[in-house]
Amino acid sequence: DAGVTQSPTHLIKTRGQQVTLRCSPKSGHDTVSWYQQALGQGPQFIFQYYEEEERQRGNFPDRFSGHQFPNYSSELNVNALLLGDSALYLCASRLLAGGSGELFFGEGSRLTVL
């Protein structure tokens, strides 16, 4: 049973560029959340997708956008990258209805903005 998989694992971008990160949820899960974890801090909620729609959003600017596909996989897009966007981006999945409420996390995509 594959867990949550994320790609790429590491990437380097320059300021002003755009980036797309990808996430495949754990088998059987239908809800995907994205978190940003800056160095030395806890993860911060970006947004959550369910039924291909953004359901909740944290305190992040519109430069951060996402998408969920019919197979429940998800993408996180960040436009006009800033130095402060350098972080580990974590994807987490769960089963919305009937599940235990537990989030399953991937290993993350580490983004460095130069």
Place this chain on the structure above:
Amino acid sequence: AQSVTQPDIHITVSEGASLELRCNYSYGATPYLFWYVQSPGQGLQLLLKYFSGDTLVQGIKGFEAEFKRSQSSFNLRKPSVHWSDAAEYFCAVGANTNAGKSTFGDGTTLTVKP
């Protein structure tokens, strides 16, 4: 607004000694509380969760946590620490119906001395 405070940034214990990691939360309703562990370069793994019922919850790897509503605390404990427990530990609070949107503390780094 919900928030989580982990007062101890870094804790060092000797192998075989007992461990307690502190977590205080702020939440307007009955909280769903979680403890996660993160090893270097890894995603987060759920250790245990509290939704309702018995205030002492057992988790994986011999960890337990106690929910104290009067103190707004959810401290993590382990009676005998193993070297493999060295990692970063995060406490999180979430809503019942939206555990996908969890608020995390900034973590406590555990070092285990031989």
